[in-house]
Amino acid sequence: MFIFLLQTLAEILAGGTSLTSTEQIDFSHPGNRREEGAGPTLNLYIYDIRESKQYQQAGRQVERNITRHLQAGTVSWAPSWFDVSLVLTAWDRTTLGEHHFLSEALTVLLRHKALEEEFLVPELRGYGSLPVMIGIQPSLEVGGLWSALNVPLRSALYLTITVPFHTQPTTTPLVLERIFDLRNKMDGHGSNQILTKQVVIAGFVKSATTNLPLLATKVSLQGTTKFMESNKEGLFFFENLERGNYVLNLNCPGYLPKNVNALVDNQGYTFKEIFLTPE
Known part of the structure; x- marks a missing residue:
């Protein structure tokens, strides 16, 4: 999305x-000035990305398509919104020339209090207009920002644009997600007993170089006796787990071993897409 x-x-x-x-x-580092004779240039550099506090996440969406021979589903997530902060500088032969281009850029940007959807590239459409904040102060302290960039302080515009980051949908065989909230009949003391919920961890194992699924990768849960091998689609899953933090140990012949953290919380399974690096 940032590109x-x-x-x-x-x-x-x-x-x-x-x-x-x-x-x-x-779009390079603002200290990397183009060679002489390249002509006037504007530089856009992303220096900070953080989750937006103004936009709420809607959570995961699951579309399921069940046939006689295969249970499959598309697991996708509603977009997470991030505040992307940029510094805009100008290069020209003279300081007045640089100020001229900054003035032009400011005039253009002030006409866009939001990036209207009609002006967005196709990949950013479908979420409405994107809010834009233009200010003389960056989201970080000015001196600290330029010091971190290791560039002398210079004239610049500071932009913060709120953008959606959408995880690509993943097609996966359905892992049965049996969540029980069963209450026994009231006992003689007038209280209810709630049975333990059954939750799962699931995921794909793929090669980091080919993006192809890895068969027979041994996936074990650290601190337990539970383990399984990924199938031809690279799929693995664990059922009947209590809520908590787990560590997955992955070992596949010809690939470097890897440990991955997994959190099992409330309802729904934790889904992981894991890439292993060849030795």
């Missing part, structure tokens, strides 16, 4: 300033 955000901003800035194309907009 698409930069692409959208570049197209807006190139179309509304005296720059002639998006080729004159750079």
Whole structure:
């Protein structure tokens, strides 16, 4: 999503300033000035990404399609929203030239209190307009920001744009998620007894280089006797677990072993997509 955000901003800035194309907009570290003779350039650099406090997450969505021979489902998540903070600087032959391009950029951005959906690249559409905050103060202290960037303090614009980050849907065989909240009949003391809920951990194991599933990867739960091997789709799962934190130990011939943390909480199974690196 962040690449698409930069692409959208570049197209807006190139179309509304005296720059002639998006080729004159750079996304590298603001200290890496282009070689002399490259002409005027605007630089957009993401320096901070943090979860937005203004947007609530809607949670996971599961679409299930059951056939006679295979139980399958698409597991997707509602987007998480993040505040992406950028610093916008200008390079030109003269200081006045740089101020001119910053002034043009500010004029263009002030006309976009939000990035209207019609101006967004296709990958960012479907979520409405994206809020934009333009200020003379960054989300971090000015001196600390430029010190961290190891660049002398210079004129800049500071932007914060709230964007959705959507996890790609994953198709997986259904792992039976049997959650029981069974209450016995009231006993003689007038209290209810609640039986333990049954929850699971599930996931895929894949190669980090080929993105293909890894068969026969031994997955064990650290501190327990539970283990299983992934099937031809790379799928593994564990049932009948209490809530808590678990560590998965993964071992596959020809690949480096790996430990992965997994949290089992309330209702629903914890899903992991794990990539192993070849030795």
